[in-house]
Structures are given as C-alpha cells and as structure tokens.
Amino acid sequence: MASVSLDKVQKNYGALNVLQAVDLEISDGEFVVLVGPSGCGKSTLLRMIAGLEEVSAGEIRIGERVVNDVAPKDRDIAMVFQSYALYPHMDVSANMGFSLALRKTDKGAIDNRVSSAADRLGLNKLLQRLPRQLSGGQRQRVAMGRAIVRDPKVFLFDEPLSNLDAKLRVHMRTEIKALHQQLKTTSVYVTHDQVEAMTMADRIVVMHDGVVQQVGAPLELYDRPANSFVAGFIGSPGMxxxxxxxxxxxxxxxxxxxxxxxxxxxxxxxxxxxxxxxxxxxxxxxxxxxxxxxxxxxxxxxxxxxxxxxxxxxxxxxxxxxxxxxxxxxxxxxxxxxxxxxxxxxxxxxxxxxxx
CATH class of the missing domain: 2.40.50.140 (Nucleic acid-binding proteins)
Structure with missing residues (x-):
C-alpha cells in the first residue's frame, strides 16, 4: 500500500486547460472518490495517476516515488475500467491471472492468488466459465479480481458501475466498500453519481471545470458545502x-x-x-x-x-x-x-x- 500525492498538477491540450493546479493528498489505505459532472476532469486526473495521460505541469507521487515519467506497468497500480475488458476466449481463471502470467509468475502462485481473490468475490464456481456466460455483475467482479491478484499499492476505479442496472449498482458498491475494508488498499474511485460518492468514500473530492471545489468527508460536504456548486451537487434530491x-x-x-x-x-x-x-x-x-x-x-x-x-x-x-x-x-x-x-x-x- 502507499499514499498518493498530487502537487499543482495540470493538464493542457494545447491552449485548453483541462485541470488547473490540483493539490491532493491521499493517505495510505484511504478510499477517495473523485466526483463531478461530465467534463469536469475527474477521469483525466485518474488516468494521469495511472500514467495513461501525461502530466503537463506539477508532480505526482505514489509512496515516496515521483511517477511523472514512470510507465503505467511500473507504477504498481491496478485499474478497473467502466468497460470490463475481459478476454472473450479465456475463462474466468485465465482472465484473472493473465497479468501475472505475463510477468512469468510461478503457476502455483498464480493459482493461489486467483483462488484467494475468487473466494473474496464469490467467483469460485465460475472460474471455468467464459465471459459470455456471465452476467454484467459477475463480469465486473472478474475485472475486480484481475486487479486484486496483482496485490497493487493503489487501486484505481474509473466509473466501474455505470454499465450496471440500478439494483445491481447498489449491490456492487456495497461489495466494493466491503472489499476495501478487507484489503485496506489505497483506492481512488471516479464517478458522476454523488450517491456512490456519499456511501463509499472516506473523503470526497468535488470537481468542476478542472478545479477542485472542496475536499472532505461525505457528511462534512453535506453539512457545510463550501459553495453553491458543491451544495447543489451533493445530496439527492438536490438542494x-x-x-x-x-x-x-x-x-x-x-x-x-x-x-x-x-x-x-x-x-x-x-x-x-x-x-x-x-x-x-x-x-x-x-x-x-x-x-x-x-x-x-x-x-x-x-x-x-x-x-x-x-x-x-x-x-x-x-x-x-x-x-x-x-x-x-x-x-x-x-x-x-x-x-x-x-x-x-x-x-x-x-x-x-x-x-x-
């Protein structure tokens, strides 16, 4: 596990400034949710932490290491995307262990990690199934299992529940929160759904137009919003x-x-x-x-x-x-x-x- 530190991080696409001097400290083992409307920069910020987007200015640290110029595969992070991105020709077990196989990890170690992750996620009876034989929620659990087996320092979630129906979203967010309480791995989670943010986060980062509007515990933002944007965004129905x-x-x-x-x-x-x-x-x-x-x-x-x-x-x-x-x-x-x-x-x- 590790902390994540962002110091005056910016992202520009030519003259367009997408993220403006973001400062953020995420403690070791903390579950932080980035929330805001579409286009606010939250997914871009997550992808910069992952190394999938270059940093225009500022500094990103994972633990004690500056990772601005470190390749994604060397950052010791695992990312769960909105799309499950499972290999259709591989069964659940092979999908979960694929990243370890690429690293030439011992087969016995792969089997042990896959089995342990499957136990946590209730996938034991599904290990021999192909992705097309799974429901949406089961596929998302496999995608999470693929991240868990890597035992990363940081988990990154990019709107992982947005493709699920309303009832399944409620169930899966409970599972993700329970999983974090077990693993205690530093996690950064992106969503546009403020109910997900309120129910899952240790702290919430509210963003708007590339600017962090307020950072705080869910009830702190609910009780004392710093401005009318945060006040209108946090709470359902809105203020x-x-x-x-x-x-x-x-x-x-x-x-x-x-x-x-x-x-x-x-x-x-x-x-x-x-x-x-x-x-x-x-x-x-x-x-x-x-x-x-x-x-x-x-x-x-x-x-x-x-x-x-x-x-x-x-x-x-x-x-x-x-x-x-x-x-x-x-x-x-x-x-x-x-x-x-x-x-x-x-x-x-x-x-x-x-x-x-």
Whole structure:
C-alpha cells in the first residue's frame, strides 16, 4: 500500500486547460472518490495517476516515488475500467491471472492468488466459465479480481458501475466498500453519481471545470458545502436555491424572497440590511406545516412508499420537498412549508461562496 500525492498538477491540450493546479493528498489505505459532472476532469486526473495521460505541469507521487515519467506497468497500480475488458476466449481463471502470467509468475502462485481473490468475490464456481456466460455483475467482479491478484499499492476505479442496472449498482458498491475494508488498499474511485460518492468514500473530492471545489468527508460536504456548486451537487434530491434580500430588525435577520414571503435566517451570520443572498434549502429540511411561513403550489407528486417527494412552485422557482411517510397532497394544492433557520445554507449569489 502507499499514499498518493498530487502537487499543482495540470493538464493542457494545447491552449485548453483541462485541470488547473490540483493539490491532493491521499493517505495510505484511504478510499477517495473523485466526483463531478461530465467534463469536469475527474477521469483525466485518474488516468494521469495511472500514467495513461501525461502530466503537463506539477508532480505526482505514489509512496515516496515521483511517477511523472514512470510507465503505467511500473507504477504498481491496478485499474478497473467502466468497460470490463475481459478476454472473450479465456475463462474466468485465465482472465484473472493473465497479468501475472505475463510477468512469468510461478503457476502455483498464480493459482493461489486467483483462488484467494475468487473466494473474496464469490467467483469460485465460475472460474471455468467464459465471459459470455456471465452476467454484467459477475463480469465486473472478474475485472475486480484481475486487479486484486496483482496485490497493487493503489487501486484505481474509473466509473466501474455505470454499465450496471440500478439494483445491481447498489449491490456492487456495497461489495466494493466491503472489499476495501478487507484489503485496506489505497483506492481512488471516479464517478458522476454523488450517491456512490456519499456511501463509499472516506473523503470526497468535488470537481468542476478542472478545479477542485472542496475536499472532505461525505457528511462534512453535506453539512457545510463550501459553495453553491458543491451544495447543489451533493445530496439527492438536490438542494433548492431561492434568491432573497436581507432585512435586519433588531437582532433578527429575515430573508425576503422574490414574491415577498419571508424566512428567518441565522442572525449571527455577517449580513447587513439589503444584502442580496441565495438561500439554499435541502428538500428533506422543508416540512409541511399548517402554520408554516411559506406557501407553495404543488405541481408534481412522487409517492415512494415510505416517503413522499413533490415539486412545487414558490417565489418564482420550482422547489422539491422530500417528506418521510405519506403526505396527502395533489397537484394544484397550496401547501404551507417551514424550515429551521439552522438547516439553511446562505451563499453569495455572485461568487457562489458560502456565507459564514
């Protein structure tokens, strides 16, 4: 195992700057997830760690060694791709042990490593099957087994679950997390799915337009997003944003929404009368309350069984409300809503930075 260190790492394609001075320290044994929308640079960063992309500027270390000019095969890493990339004419056992065979590893050692990996991944009964005889989830486990047998210092995962159906993705992310808890190998995982990031990561790196927006533990990013981009990206369903103007009366601070409705905000924040702000409210922090200060017109209702999610129109915006249990609302209803001031997130509407 080894740490991974990125110091002012950049990637340029001619005049196009894809990654901008990325600094990141990944501890030995840590599971770090790179997350962000398509085109944010997360896969490019992973491929640079793997040696599949050249570094335009900066330095990458794996352990104590600078690897900028080290070939991928010599970096002691193993990568699991979105595509399973299994050899169709080889059975599971041969696919898992192929990289070791290329290194002319003793056959007995190969068999032992393949058997051990198969035990961990529940592949023992499938070792003689060809890839075409496997399900999507089984093929992905074989691809993971091929990485495990190498016993690398670092695992790199490039959106490995994106080809699977929703139910299987949930199952496989649980398996990957359990596997990491067993092996304790340093892992860097790329995904655009923030639910995967929240449920799997020790720390999350949120990226946007080639820039790292925030690094932290999942609940740290959920509770105190550094800016409105992180706030809107982390959490499912996404955060609601309402433009407002600050009114101060005595020791109280009030956010006046575009339609004149008012919402109390934390008084201790550095706000002055007339300030323009963006009020962020997570759907799960809005509650239906008969005497709530906010009125909204229901547009779409999504009953989920144990919870109810609905979309409504308020202050010129569409908002989402997520309520546990079954809420009796229907399109066209006007509902009263409330939120605790402590659950609100305030942002500068120009810079997007968190206030306070």
């Amino acid at each position: 609601n944003f309402l433009p407002a103007t600050v009114e101060r009366a005595g020791g109280q601070a009030i956010a006046v929404l575009a339609d004149g409705q008012k919402l109390a905000v934390p008084a201790e924040l550095p706000l002055t009368n007339g300030d323009k702000i963006s009020v962020g409210i997570r759907p799960e922090h809005l509650r239906v309350q008969a005497d709530g200060p906010l009125a909204a017109e229901v547009e779409v209702v999504e009953p989920l069984g144990m919870s109810t999610q609905f979309y409504a129109h308020m202050a010129g915006q569409q908002i989402c409300v997520f309520a546990m249990g079954r809420v009796s609302v229907k399109p066209g209803d006007t509902v009263r809503l409330a939120a605790n001031p402590e659950s609100l997130h305030l942002f500068d509407p120009e810079t997007g930075r968190r206030i306070g």
